[in-house]
Amino acid sequence: MGRIVVQGGSPLRGSVKVSGAKNAVLPIMAASLLAAGESMICGLPWLADVNTFCRLLAGLGVRCTRLVSERCLLLDCRELESLEAPYEYVRRLRASFLVAGPLLAREKYVRIALPGGCAIGSRPVELHLKGLAAMGAQVQIEHGWVEARADRLQGTSIYLDFPSVGATENIMMAAVLARGVTTIDNAASEPEIVDLGNFLNVMGARVTGMGTRVIRIEGVESLHPAAHTVIPDRIEAGTFMVAAALTGGEVRVENVIPEHMAAVTAKLREVGVHVEEAPAAIRVRGNGHLAACDIKTLPYPGFPTDMQPQFAVLLSLARGTSVITETVFESRFAYLDELKRMGANLRVEGRTAVVRGVRKLQGAQVKAGDLRAGAAMVLAGLAAHGQTEIGCIHHIDRGYEDLVGKLAGLGASIWREDDL
Ligand code: UD1
Numbered sequence: 149m150g151r152i153v154v155q156g157g158s159p160l161r162g163s164v165k166v167s168g169a170k171n172a173v174l175p176i177m178a179a180s181l182l183a184a185g186e187s188m189i190c191g192l193p194w195l196a197d198v199n200t201f202c203r204l205l206a207g208l209g210v211r212c213t214r215l216v217s218e219r220c221l222l223l224d225c226r227e228l229e230s231l232e233a234p235y236e237y238v239r240r241l242r243a244s245f246l247v248a249g250p251l252l253a254r255e256k257y258v259r260i261a262l263p264g265g266c267a268i269g270s271r272p273v274e275l276h277l278k279g280l281a282a283m284g285a286q287v288q289i290e291h292g293w294v295e296a297r298a299d300r301l302q303g304t305s306i307y308l309d310f311p312s313v314g315a316t317e318n319i320m321m322a323a324v325l326a327r328g329v330t331t332i333d334n335a336a337s338e339p340e341i342v343d344l345g346n347f348l349n350v351m352g353a354r355v356t357g358m359g360t361r362v363i364r365i366e367g368v369e370s371l372h373p374a375a376h377t378v379i380p381d382r383i384e385a386g387t388f389m390v391a392a393a394l395t396g397g398e399v400r401v402e403n404v405i406p407e408h409m410a411a412v413t414a415k416l417r418e419v420g421v422h423v424e425e426a427p428a429a430i431r432v433r434g435n436g437h438l439a440a441c442d443i444k445t446l447p448y449p450g451f452p453t454d455m456q457p458q459f460a461v462l463l464s465l466a467r468g469t470s471v472i473t474e475t476v477f478e479s480r481f482a483y484l485d486e487l488k489r490m491g492a493n494l495r496v497e498g499r500t501a502v503v504r505g506v507r508k509l510q511g512a513q514v515k516a517g518d519l520r521a522g523a524a525m526v527l528a529g530l531a532a533h534g535q536t537e538i539g540c541i542h543h544i545d546r547g548y549e550d551l552v553g554k555l556a557g558l559g560a561s562i563w564r565e566d567d568l
Pocket residue numbers: 170171172174242243269270271272273274275276277310311312313314315336340453454476477478
């Protein structure tokens with residue numbers, strides 16, 4: 149396993165291009181299973197999670213071909229050889245569970261390992277399964293496996309107790325081939341749900357209301373393969389915006405949909421950072437002075453939980469006391485112990501973290517506990533005095549394409565040391 153080494157103190161300057169959204173591409177790859185043909189997904193981010201998902205699909209019989217120069221992925225889903233998603237994948241990549249809806253809808257059967265907990269919370273899947281069962285699937289859980297079967301799913305009204313992103317996506321993908329109309333009430337409204345709905349509609353589905361709390365899906369008899377370009381990654385964009393603010397630099401973040409960044413932009417402005425929006429870019433200018441502010445994570449359009457760790461770093465260097473409330477994942481504060489090792493002044497009480505701003509962070513050896521916590525450690529290193537070494541960087545590789553190269557391109561003193 150390698151490490152990322154950062155020599156802190158350089159203000160970031162220049163422009164950086166955001167890659168395609170990890171959280172959009174994975175469900176769209178799953179959705180391609182719905183049509184017996186070749187779908188093409190473009191604007192692809194080169195990420196470890198995308199590779200893992202390709203291997204999972206290959207195990208089902210899908211031929212995945214990368215068209216590297218065009219950043220596209222051709223998924224040949226003509227013939228499926230297996231309807232089983234093993235624990236090996238589901239454990240490493242929870243989004244693997246998203247093949248449940250499409251396989252059940254197309255092949256009337258799926259056997260999929262039950263995901264366990266992960267670093268940020270217990271992450272159950274009962275909302276996914278309740279939705280499939282409400283559409284008439286027989287769902288059984290035995291020996292750590294979920295088995296679901298249904299001759300043809302039946303459209304129905306589904307209310308989600310929580311607007312779960314994954315459950316909304318799985319139910320949408322199951323419902324597109326169901327008999328009749330399905331409505332999902334209290335659905336997730338994240339931009340990645342809209343992107344999935346758009347892809348499904350290009351495949352011939354009839355999905356409306358995505359992006360709102362009520363999604364309506366009119367089932368069709370069959371779908372055809374389609375081509376689609378994924379939206380930009382709003383969390384990667386947000387990470388660069390915070391990096392610019394933290395280092396007192398000036399960065400133009402390109403390939404962004406500014407509306408997707410509204411909560412992050414509002415909070416950056418609240419702490420005193422200058423943010424200027426252009427049609428597909430955002431310019432962020434930090435002035436070295438940060439004011440405290442409170443953050444509460446919520447489903448979209450609320451403040452994204454995936455930006456909470458990066459903001460904790462920012463607020464660690466703000467003047468005054470900030471309160472961060474995490475409402476989406478119950479154990480998403482574990483990384484704060486690493487941040488304390490860099491000199492941050494933090495106290496956690498349940499789902500709340502109280503952050504007292506300090507004047508400086510100090511470089512230290514830390515580890516990336518999960519994907520976004522890892523990015524937060526890199527950001528802390530950029531702002532810290534001296535050298536920071538971040539271990540367990542496989543977490544960062546899961547969801548950031550060439551983070552080190554992109555930050556180096558902005559003038560950061562940062563490099564990777566990969567073990568031989
Ligand atoms: C997705 C994102 C992840 C992001 C999260 C919340 C992908 C691949 N990942 O994850 O980056 O952090 O949305 O924005 O898109 N829950 C239940 N029962 C369920 C399902 C979820 O209680 O059946 C709970 C979870 O434990 C969690 C909350 O709902 O507390 C949100 O989870 P969910 O929206 O489902 O997140 P994911 O789709 O796993």
